[in-house]
Structures are given as structure tokens and as C-alpha cells.
Amino acid sequence: MKKIVYAMILPLMVISGLVFAKRDIKNDTSARVAQKPLSAAARKAELKKWEATPEGIKFKKWEASPEGKKVLAGAAKIRKQVSASSNMEAVVTAISLPPGSRLGFGVMARINGEDYILSFGPEKPDEFRQLHNLKVNDKIIIRSHFVSYAPKYSYPIISGDYVERDGKIIYKRTPGTGGC
Template sequence: MKKAIYALILPLVVVSGLLFANREIKNENSKKSTAKPLSAAEMKAELRKWEATPEGIKFKKWEASPEGKKVLAGAAKISKPISAFTNMEAVVTSLSLPPGSHLGFGVMAKINGEDYILSFGLEKSNEFQQLHNLKVNDKIIIRSHSASYAPKYSYPIVSGDYVERDNKIIYKRPPNKGGC
């Protein structure tokens, strides 16, 4: 009887030992794989390497072109309200984005006399339902955390984080889950 009990317990101990050891190895690998942030000098070196690639050269040419300068100036024009996350008055100029854009749902808007792409991201269920009720020439108040640009687009891209019309909130981006 004792031999049968030992015969059953021994494989159980061996298997649990192997599982525990395997878990330790996985934990060590995950700790080693986290990359440390690059220093300023390393980031500059990486940027220089990227600027030497065909994509980097194309981007630098676009930045120096009249169209690129116009887009960069438009992005700079709203940098203060974006960094402070303050209200910006906008007028909806088009309910569709430029042809060929891959930004998800968005509208064109004029802020301080400049045209911008107001992008909200990929459409999920009813998330943008009230935004679909916008009309051309609607005056809205927007807030954003970021503006970007790309050679593909002739306008700066403003991420729509908050939209208000007639003192009513019609869109507010939900906070990121599990992060900053």
C-alpha cells in the first residue's frame, strides 16, 4: 500500500517541481526583455539614421516644400491650446475626410481661419452617434491632446478628444484603459 502511495505522490512532486521551475524561467525572461528608455543622444542618433532612409529623405523634402510648411504652420498655430487642453472654437466645413484617408471617422473643421482634419479614430458601435448629427457650418467647441501631420495629408490632423455644440457635450473620448 505504501508503495502505491509513493508511486502516486512521486510523479505529482516531479510535475509540480517542473511547473514551478518553468514559471521562474518565464519570469526571468520577462524581466530581461523590458527595454530601457533611450537617452537623448541615442534618440538623436536613431533620428539621424531614420533621416538617411528613403522614408526620412522623403519626409524632409515634404517638410521643406510649401505644402509641408503650410501644414507645419497650421499645427504650430494651435499648439498652445492643445498643450493646455483648452477650448478651441471650430466650424465644421466638411462631413467627410479627404479622399484616400485612413484615419477612421472624422470631419474637416476650420479653427482660427485654418483648415484641419478633426479625427476621432476607428468607429466602434455607437461611440460617435451624436457626431453623425453634425452639419456643415455647425459651430463647435473642441479640445484635443494632440495634433499631428503626415506628408499624405494636406492638413494638420487634430485628435478629437472633446466636442461640444450649443453648450452640450456631444463627444468625450473615454479614458485609456490600464494606462496613463
């Protein structure tokens, strides 16, 4: 008699466990739904709130300083070409980034008389092999989709998407996978 009762209870427990586990999985996926983007007014309010923090105050002081103005002017100088992702002629001025930088692999380049950090991101074994062959005073053609700046650096930062030397492509960023 005990064997029959145990035989009936065991499947009941297994089935109820599966039902509850499936319910938990559904709840987890609904919790991972992406947040909606902020409206313009909410974004502006968040920016004002950040500007009141110590980091925001420090950034505002840097923007107003001569060094900050120089960096912002350099970024503005190439913004049209970056937004159009058009070719920019550059000359390599250094094969390493400034000391203490945390931008991954990159080089220093001069475009239209201004110095820029040309950053390619974290070092990858095979992807940057041909970029390591660049030398100072090499003339290159670059394309980028993004220019940024930070108080830590004395130069605008260009995200390198495409590099060409002597008519040959030596680097082309591979599109990200797993995104939207």
C-alpha cells in the first residue's frame, strides 16, 4: 500500500515542480525587458542632476578651461567628416597612446594640423596585426563614426573604423554581433 501511495505522490511532485519552474522562467524574462528611452525633458533633467554632482562640476570646469576649449574645438573641427563617415587624411605622429591611457590599442594622428587619439579598442590578437606595422610619419586615410573627449586626455578621441595606407586597407572594424 505504501508503494502505491509513494508511486502516486512522486509524479505529482515532479509535475508541480516543473510547473513552478516554468512560471519562474517566464517571470525572469519579463523582468529583463529593456527600459524605454528617456524623453527629452527627462534627459535634460538627468543632465542637470549630474551637473550638480562633483564629477559634473569638475567636467564643467574642464570644459571652460583653455585645455578643454582646445579639445572641444578639435572635436568640432572634424565633426562633419565623422558624422558623414567620410575619408580623412592623417599622419601618424606617435605609435603609442599617452601614458596612463585606458583606451586599448591606438596611435596618435594629426588631421588638418590638430592632434588626435585614434583608438581601436581592446587589443585583439589578429585584428590589429597590420596596424602594428604603422610608423611615425606614415600617411593614412581613416574613417570613423564617433569622436569623443574626456578631461583625462589632452586630445579628442577618434574611434577608428577604417584605416588605409598606400591604397591598401590595413584595418576595417568588423560589425558587432548579437546586437539589434
